[in-house]
Amino acid sequence: MVELEQRMNVLLDQEQRSYGVGDYIGEQRKKTRTANLSNASEMVTEVWRDKMCNWFYEVTTHFEYHADVAAMAVSHFDRYLSKKLPSMNGIMAKKHFHLAAMTCLYLAIKVSDRKTCLSMAAMVKVDQQNYEEKDMVDMEMDVLSTLGWRVNGPTPYSFCIHFSSLISSTILPRLDRKVLLKNCLSLTEDAVCTYNVGTKHPSSVGLACLLLALENEALPCGSKTRDELMSRIKDLSLHDAEVGECYRQLEEVYREKTTPSPVTFSPPISPTSAVTTAKPIVSLLASQIKSVIDCEFLMVSSPTGATDQSLLLCGQSQQFL
Numbered sequence: 001m002v003e004l005e006q007r008m009n010v011l012l013d014q015e016q017r018s019y020g021v022g023d024y025i026g027e028q029r030k031k032t033r034t035a036n037l038s039n040a041s042e043m044v045t046e047v048w049r050d051k052m053c054n055w056f057y058e059v060t061t062h063f064e065y066h067a068d069v070a071a072m073a074v075s076h077f078d079r080y081l082s083k084k085l086p087s088m089n090g091i092m093a094k095k096h097f098h099l100a101a102m103t104c105l106y107l108a109i110k111v112s113d114r115k116t117c118l119s120m121a122a123m124v125k126v127d128q129q130n131y132e133e134k135d136m137v138d139m140e141m142d143v144l145s146t147l148g149w150r151v152n153g154p155t156p157y158s159f160c161i162h163f164s165s166l167i168s169s170t171i172l173p174r175l176d177r178k179v180l181l182k183n184c185l186s187l188t189e190d191a192v193c194t195y196n197v198g199t200k201h202p203s204s205v206g207l208a209c210l211l212l213a214l215e216n217e218a219l220p221c222g223s224k225t226r227d228e229l230m231s232r233i234k235d236l237s238l239h240d241a242e243v244g245e246c247y248r249q250l251e252e253v254y255r256e257k258t259t260p261s262p263v264t265f266s267p268p269i270s271p272t273s274a275v276t277t278a279k280p281i282v283s284l285l286a287s288q289i290k291s292v293i294d295c296e297f298l299m300v301s302s303p304t305g306a307t308d309q310s311l312l313l314c315g316q317s318q319q320f321l
Helices: 002-018 024-032 046-062 067-088 094-112 120-127 133-146 156-165 174-192 202-217 222-233 240-258 271-294 316-320
Strands: 297-300 309-312
Touching: 002 156, 002 202, 024 067, 046 067, 046 094, 067 094, 067 133, 067 156, 067 174, 094 120, 094 133, 120 133, 156 174, 156 202, 156 222, 174 202, 174 240, 202 222, 202 240
Parallel strands: none
Antiparallel strands: 297 309
16 A cells, blocks of 8 residues: 555656646637737637547547547647647647647557557548648657657546555445446546646546546445545645546536436427428538548558458548637
């Protein structure tokens, strides 16, 4: 247990010194608010960032990588943007933004799973932005040098694992721990893809996810588990106020996801108005079908060696911006 606490202190020191991010988009917006920028439409926003993070998770899920690989990619991406944007007045061309995001994902996959890592050529095809491999090679060096080659830092989920390991097995049995961590993994995805939460310290996000998971799972020894956890971490250098802030925001996100939408009933309409309404819908469906037909199917092999899978790409990340 002492060794585990020492390891956690190392991780906490690591995140403080090398893996901090903060509200880099908000800070940049304050600096450029009074500037008359002709290309303000290309100012990086929280929406750009969050949608690209969701794309990370979609890609890792499709290729059967662990979800935490996406969280690692988000860490690379946030830190890269936080260091690059100040020198660019918060402005980044969408092509540069896409290429940086794709490269951060590639780096995360390469670091975490070298045996089944997608080739750079495959990654270039996945984004369908007409990049060449050379573009990605150059961006990889830019990302690595910008991050100081620090590409293996702690993630919120890794902190969830370490925090849960502080709880004795007599209070939190193995099966309950497994269920708890599964819930944590889902919550960390929500957290990472929400700018106001995902840019906080990984330890704060991880602890907030674990506490919320304990609340959601309603384990038999939930109160004892929480009490022991709090007693174990009291001497660690945590950001208490930030943990509380993350918990409140995550609770709101979780509530929105789990609250069913209200059922609405439309009044009956006349046959004439029904035909009038149907015309634009038919036109919309026709255009959507055409866009699907025009899309390319990229055949890729599953990293686990399974049969080939078809991934309808359609420039998915292009739709985010």
